[in-house]
Each structure stands twice: as C-alpha cells, then as structure tokens.
Amino acid sequence: MATEEKVLSTPMKRGEKSRRKLLSAARKLFVERGYHDTRPQDISREAGVGHGTFYLHFADKRECFVSFVDEAQVELQREVERYSHDVDGFEERLRAVFEAVLKYAVANPGVLTAAMADPDLIGSPSGKHIPIVDRWVANWKAFFDVSKENGRIDPTIDTAVLACAIVGQLNALCIFAQKTGASADRIIDTLARAFLNGITPQQD
Amino acid sequence: MATEEKVLSTPMKRGEKSRRKLLSAARKLFVERGYHDTRPQDISREAGVGHGTFYLHFADKRECFVSFVDEAQVELQREVERYSHDVDGFEERLRAVFEAVLKYAVANPGVLTAAMADPDLIGSPSGKHIPIVDRWVANWKAFFDVSKENGRIDPTIDTAVLACAIVGQLNALCIFAQKTGASADRIIDTLARAFLNGITPQQD
Amino acid sequence: MATEEKVLSTPMKRGEKSRRKLLSAARKLFVERGYHDTRPQDISREAGVGHGTFYLHFADKRECFVSFVDEAQVELQREVERYSHDVDGFEERLRAVFEAVLKYAVANPGVLTAAMADPDLIGSPSGKHIPIVDRWVANWKAFFDVSKENGRIDPTIDTAVLACAIVGQLNALCIFAQKTGASADRIIDTLARAFLNGITPQQD
C-alpha cells in the first residue's frame, strides 16, 4: 500500500522533504550572500520548489533564518558534546570545546559567522537580535562558574566577562580560520595556551 | 560679533556644515537602527536637510556608511594614542589600549559595534566587507610581533591568531559593557589578567 | 459555455493575459504621451494590473518599448505582405507597399511615429537606437536592388540613398496623414507619381 511504503522508505511527512530542501538552500545562500541579499524566491529556486512553498514552511523570511540558526546551533552542540564527551579535567575540556567549535567552523565555512550575524541589528541595544550569542555566553559562564568553584580558575576573574570574551574570540577566530586557511590545530594551540597561561613567557 | 566669531571658530565652507549634520545624523541612526533600517531619507530628515542634499555629499548610502566608519576609526585611534601616549612597558601599554577602546565604547554606545558590522556581508569570503576589522587586526599583530621580539610574549604564540582573538574579544566586550553597564575598569581588570597571565590560578 | 470558449479561443497561459494587457496599454501611452512621459506605473494602471506585474513581463521600461516596436513591426509587415501578396509588376508592388504603410499609419495613428522615435537618442551616432529604421531601409534597398537588376530602375540611381529617402518620406507622410486627415489615397497618388516619374510635368 502506498502510504505504508512511503512511511517505510522515507519516514517523513510529505512536506518535510520540501522543508529540508528549503533549509538546506537557505543555509547555502545565507552563508554565501548574507541575509539581506537572499530573497525567499532565491531560496525556493535553489531548493527546487515553488515560491509559494516557502511560506508553507516558514511564516516569513526571518523565521527561516532563525530555523537556519537553530539548525547550526544544534549541530555545533552535537559536535561539542562529541568532542568533550569522555574528557576529564578542566584544561582538557576547554581544549575539546575549542576544537569542536573551530573544526565545525572549518568544516562548515561561514555558517557560524552567518548565524551570529543578526539580520536586523547586530548586537544592538534594540534587543531585536537573535539570542544565539547570549545562549553561548550563558553556557560558557556556567562552565566557568563551576570551574571557579572547583578552584580551576583564578577567583578574581569575572566569569561573565570571561564568557563574553571567549565567545568573541571564537567568533573572530572562526572567520580567521576560514579566511587564512590556518589549521584548526595551530589556532587551538595558541588560543588554549594564551587562555590558560597567558601570553607572557612561562618561566619554570 | 557673530561674523567674526564664525570666521575664527569655524571657517567652514557652505557645504561642510550640511556634511557634518548628515554624518552626525547617520551615526545616530546607523547605531540606533542599523544600516538596513536606515534610509538616506531618514538621515536627511534627522539632519534637517533636504533629501537631495544627502547625495551632494555621498555618492550613495554605502559611501555614507563608510564615512561614518572612518570617522569612528579616527576618533578611536585618537583615544588609543591619547591613552598610550607616554606609557612605557608592555603590560602597561596593553592595558592602556584596552582602556582606550572600552572607554570609547562606553562613551559612544553602539558606535564600534555598528562600525564593525558590515552592512552587506559580515566576515564573508566575498571580500566585500569594510576592512576596519582587518586594519585593527594588522595593528595588533604588529604590536605583538615587536613585543615578541622583545621577549615580552611567549615565543610559541602565533601573533596572527592572538591579534585576531583580541579584536574579537574587544568587540564582544564593547557590546557587553554597553549592555550590562559593567564598569570599564572591572572588564579591563579581568581582561588584562586573563590575557597576560591566563585564567588559571596564580601560584606564587 | 465560458470555460469551454476560453479554452477554444485563447488557450492562454495565466501570465500571457497580463502581458497582452500591458503591451496594449504601453502602445496606447507611448503613442499618446511619448516614451519619456510614460511611467511603468502608468502602463500598469492603464492595463489594470499591479505595478510589480510590469516587471514580471519586462526587464525594464526600455524592453517594454522594444516589445511595442517589435509588435508594430510585425503588424506592419503583415499588412505589407497582405497588400503586395498577389501583385505583379514593379510599379504595382511599390504602390501596394505605399498603400499598406499609409493605411496602417492611418488605422493606427501615431504608432509608426512612436515606434521610430528612439527614446534615448534619435538617429544618433551613439548607436543606441532601436534598429527598426535600419531594418526597413535594408528591406527597401534589397527590393530596389532587385528592381535595378531587372531594369525597372534607372541604373545611375544609388539604391542605398533611395531606400533611405523613401523611409524618410513615408515616416514624414505618416505623420502628415494623421495630422491633416488627408486621405491615404491622395497621398499615395502624389507619392507614387513623384517617385516613379518625378515631379516635372509629363510630356507625352
């Protein structure tokens, strides 16, 4: 029977396939041309569906962008968990997260940058921005707070500042990695050392 | 006497005054609403001049934005020089620059953020972006290279990565400072310590 | 029945109807007000479609004008062929073409004139002009060349000059016919006689 067969071969609702194609096309175009130079029509054409179909799956262009961001967010989170899964120790975990983020950035060029670029007003006080950055900052802060309690972090350090700084760093370095083609490992080395021990020469 | 005063204080060409008003209005609106939500007409109205006057001074909207960025760039540079003018020593200079940037960011909320947000495509590989970020990264790298030669920086550190990271940090922290209202001094303390000595507890 | 009739008489794609309405409106307005005094918006309104629909069918205003010219060209060509279809003899053919052109001009007042008026630069050396005139001149020249070989035209006559002159004449007379309301037949009489035998009195 047709329905059953469909369910067996592709266990997704009829429309789900269009949605996937649209999201995939959206990711490609948002990354390549940016939010403002990408029209819903472009996305639909790239996805190979009719223009009207776009609005069957997204209330508007912005919601499509948010979906793209969410997808990237989930993917990155998965990577972070994969890299830091069975890693113990503060420094090792830190390094593992750096690795997850940078390798994801290299493997998905432009995605993180595009996802963090608010289409309307980046980092503006208007509060309209997509809270992906805030979420990440919050995650880092929580991690640092725990580490601070465990004595792994200098108690005079302000963890909120630290969390914010590290997100800024990673964001900048993702662009850097992609632009210069520098190996993720090399970046991670410098970043981890500087972050953990500072940039002044080590005297031991 | 009015005429005399005018001549003495601002011997300004007729058109220069409009340009100032336009740039000032542009700064206000680009910061408040972002590039894409600011129409040349809005800028003109805010400046109190006719719509056509805008195009007497800027070839197009983008050139106006670039002028705004240049202005901010010059102002910030001036602050950095003022703060680090007669400061000796690596750590002191570093701290002075942090101070200059963060205090400028607090005094001019949103300006640096808006100036670094490329209207068309942020950090994209398309190369269309306004190179303010690249310039800053280059400046920092030069500074770190010298410091490295002088033995003030761990020789295994990659200065390009470092320069990029610090710009990312400062950018993020400017937003943070403005959003949370955290005192610049508090941020600088954490930032400088982390940067110089790392975030791990100091054992002396 | 309406549906059936539609299918039978005009099995027209959805968009084709708009295009027809737009072209028809464009013809009316280009003729009445000229290219420069006709806005795409006027054409859309006259056609009873939205402003944006115009750009669904024409890349820009100029392409719309070119389409209008092409349409007129095709119509006129059809008339010329109809009139000269089963006409033999040089003089008879010439007269038939005169008749076709002038009657078309009278039946479609202003169309030929508007179509020959290049919107950007009439007859200029810049080469931007719409080559309808060139095409007509070329057609006439070919006709005269054949007639010359057949001994129907004075061999000392330069057919290129002749072709150009006749197009100029016809163009001017189309305007004349329309403006003065002179009967096409009367014009054709004088024109044919002058062209064939010259304007000097016939002595036989």
Added chain:
Amino acid sequence: MATEEKVLSTPMKRGEKSRRKLLSAARKLFVERGYHDTRPQDISREAGVGHGTFYLHFADKRECFVSFVDEAQVELQREVERYSHDVDGFEERLRAVFEAVLKYAVANPGVLTAAMADPDLIGSPSGKHIPIVDRWVANWKAFFDVSKENGRIDPTIDTAVLACAIVGQLNALCIFAQKTGASADRIIDTLARAFLNGITPQQD
C-alpha cells in the same frame, strides 16, 4: 573710459558671453547625448559657468533647447540663401537647396537631427512639438506652389504632400550622410534625379 572700451573691444553685453558659451555647450551635448540625457548642470559645466547662470539666460531647459534649434535654423537658412543666391531655374534652385542642407548636415553632424527630434513628443498630435518641421514644410510648400504656377511642376501633384515628403527625405538623408560617410554630392545626384525625373529609367 571703461564702458566705451568694453563696447569697442567686445560689443556685447556682459552676460552675452555666458549665453554664447552656454548655447555652444548645449549644442554639443544635445547632439552628443540627446535632450533627455543632458542636464542643465552638464551644459553649465561644459560651458564653464556656474549652474545658476543657466537660469539667468534660459527660463528652463526647454527654452535652451528651443534656442539651440533656432540657432541651427538660422544657420541653415543662411546656407540655403548662400547656395541659392544667384541661382536661376527651378531645377537648379532645388539642387542648390539640397546641396545647402546636406552640406550643412555633413559639416554639423547631428545638429539637424537633434534639432528635429522633439524632446517631448516627436511628431505627436499633442501639438507640443517644436514647429521647426512645420516651418520647413511650409517653406517648401510655398516654393512648390510658385513652381507649380510657373508650370515647372506636374499640376496633378499635391504640393503639401510633396513638401512633407521632401522634408522627410532630407531628414533621413542627413542621418544617412553622417552615418555612412557618403559624399553629399553622390546623395544629391540620386536625390535630385529621383525627385525631378523619377526613378524609372529615362527613355530619350
């Protein structure tokens, strides 16, 4: 005395010089770029005067164009009179006028064409057009009427049609001469023969 000196050296009002420069610039630009692509500002710049000066001499852009047309008209008239001054006989006079017009057209490329191209609506029934064409047609008609009375023209010929046709021919041939670089003499030969004797072979 200053005034007297001025009068002696340049017997023209102060402003007359600007006017000349403007008209000369206008002619150049109207011919090169056409009416609609020539801004008053372009004319002023080309003339080397301030933009405001334009409106000191012309009420508006259109009046400037009309002045340009008038100037060309006067020049051409002078040429026609020069060529046909002491010429007797109908055919000789006709030929002389052809010569005057075509040689003027070759010597002043584009001027006649630009002058006859009504900026607003060429040959339209709206009546807005500059009446240079009408004037010429009227002149020709008067000439033909006299010639007809003198028995130099076939009495069955409609002189109004003839006058219109000849203006159309000349206009087209001016463009032709300029575009193909054909010698004026060659054109005149064909034109005069066709006009006087018709294009059919002469049997004598």
Added chain:
DNA sequence: TATGAATGAGCATTCATTCAT
C-alpha cells in the same frame, strides 16, 4: 551678473508576501 549648495517631487525598480488555481 554670477554662483553652487540646497531642494523635494519624481523616477525606475525591488521584494516580502498573498492567493487563485
């Protein structure tokens, strides 16, 4: 008389969104 900065209505064109099919 001369200037050129200023004006703002007007233009061609775009694009997020809707809706009849």
Added chain:
DNA sequence: CATGAATGAATGCTCATTCAT
C-alpha cells in the same frame, strides 16, 4: 500540499529648478 503570477508599499537615487550669498 504545491504553485508562481500578482501585488504595491517601499527603496535608493536623480534632476530641473530656486535662492542666499
């Protein structure tokens, strides 16, 4: 669910004309 023609408010920009200097 899917389509793509249709929409019209909105945009960036131009340009004939004015007017304070």
